[in-house]
Amino acid sequence: MRGDCAPTLAMVAVQVGFAGLNVLSKLALDDGMSPFVMIAYRQLVATLFLSPLAFFLERKACREITRRVIIQIFFCSVFGATLNQVLYFLGLKYSTPTIACALNNMLPAITFIMAVPFRMETVGIRTLAGQAKGMGTLLCVSGSMLMTFYRGSLIKVWRSHIHWRYAEEMTSSSGNNASDQNMAVGAALVIASCLAWAVWFIIQAKMSKSFSSPYTSSALMCFMAGVQCFVIAAVVERSFSAWALGWDIRLAASLYTGLVGSGLAVSLMSWCIQKRGPLFVSMFSPLLLVIVSLLGWAILDEKLYVGSVTGSALIVGGLYSVLWGKGREIKQLRDVRQRTNGDGDDEGGTVAAVGLPLFSSPSKLPSHQVEAGQP
Template sequence: MASASLVPLILLILVQLAYAWMNITSKLSILGGMNPLILVAYRQIFGAVSIAPFAYWIERDKVPRMTKRIMVQILLSSLTGVTGSQILYFIGLKYSTPIIACALTNLDTAFTFVLAILFRQENLGIKKKSGVAKVVGTVLCIGGAVVLSFYHAKVIDVPESRVHWSYAEKLEHGHLNFSAAQSTSLLGPVLLILNALVWSLWFIIQADMSKNFPVPYTSTAYMCILGSIQCVFIALCFDHSVSAWSLHDAMRLASSLHSGVICTGISFPIISWTIGRKGPLYVSVFTPLQLILTAFISWAFIQEKLYVGTAIGSLLIVGGLYAFLWGKSKEVDNNKVDHDEAIVMTLPPPIKKDEVNKNDMELQSYMHEFPKP
């Protein structure tokens, strides 16, 4: 039993490792000359092909009737969660570093909270500790993003890694520095912040769509298919040369397959499976681990420099995220207590001892109708 309880933990660590590695390989592919738009297109194509079998196998008998409303929601989801956010992310990655890109993705939670309040899907609850924690966490996340974007300061003196990756060294010697120009550019962080905002908008759309179309694998497959069409069209508008779409380079092929098959086709079912057993908060706690893994891999394999501003901003964002998650956890616990109290208030009056045997079966039947808290 103990080993079985470790399965979700191990799987989520592997998922975060997969996303961290995606940041590195994608950055190397882009530095090697691959157009970010084409990389996004390939990711969606491979993602659609890999997620479709899961959708058919798991949900083929559960898909509700398609309506115009659902079709519009799927289209909006593909435009925000796939096309818009991914294009902004990979172009932002081109003009920044993997560490910065990874840190700014943690803004999703803060932006989703703000948008949820604006769309009246979330209550501020500032009079409760949970509400204060969520507000403080949001402010810390946004403050960390500002520090990370505008303040760099000195390079932190970290000993160089003894790992030598010939592919990365070749790019660096070809005057493509991983940290110099990219980390001082404001364009990258701005695009990555916009990516987090667009991705948060996708969460709002998904919250509504999941009520009418509660089949996550099928909706993801549809999103990837539509996203593939949209991304291929956009990429062709900017670069329609055959050589630009070639995957003859090993890193281009590896990054495209890894981001599409591993980070979409395999990671999504793992995350969905873990949410079903441990809940969304358990999964969210592992998100900052991606930043730690990305920082370590960047240092070990591509000799990325770490700036004081980047470290401070990242710590603020991660601290804000955990403050928000703590507040959300307290809110869930409070709602559970309120729910239990409401059930107690609706229970029938105590039964007298001489009536116990008479009404025993009736009482058991009555209690059985109450849902588990």
């Protein structure tokens, strides 16, 4: 039971950490901090945090690093750190934390679509599970399009009495959220970041089969991404003032995003991908939306509109439609494995007693079981 709960608790901790990341990052961006500089500092802090852990906990993993692993980690750094974070923080700069987190709920649908060609997921459109996954994907896409191109009227809710005065000053002084055009651009950038993140899930799942050392791979990924981000930031931001840090929200955001957003979160997500598969990791996105919505309303005095609320509902509904179909599919795969091993076999008895992880990837089963287990 402890082993079954550990990945779930790890992903809940990741989403709580990401909620704080969104709020602090938005405040730093409203304070005038460049998103390119923030990402560069984030990778630097994450590398300094992860390197000692990788050295002391996975010292022998260096012997398993091959040229293929280095190439895979490089592409993980490009898609999972550099592109993903650059696009996301640019999108956050022109939108709001709630909209950015809501659009992140497209991640399971995008991951599902991209995992099909790699035989990590099955479609089975003639089955109930396949239809649920297909319908959920359409709902996620529809909700994201609604949030991107339609704002609607303001939803009036009671005001929170615990606003952070500093946050109110930063939000009121920033004009990024006033333009509907900027909001649409921000939403489109967040969707593009989800595409990059889904690519990272696929590469990470492939790499974890041959190199299962999350701290070492995360440290190398953050180091490579740090070099890439510093080069990009140096080209875009040539003024020394853009890089200056004081005892303010910029320093807090840089440290928090590096320690929690990259150091802790990337390690936990890499470990959970290895244990349960990429879809399991992406299923926790709605929890982030709930936490950020509450923080945005309570601290940032964030406004809610009909388009964003309706789009969020469609995305969350589509997400759980995909997950319901996936859960039904995995249950049938488990039944096939039990019948294949036989009730009298020791391995079959173990499987029958313990069961397969609910959202493990079908690619971890033998190919004949995957094909036979299609609903």
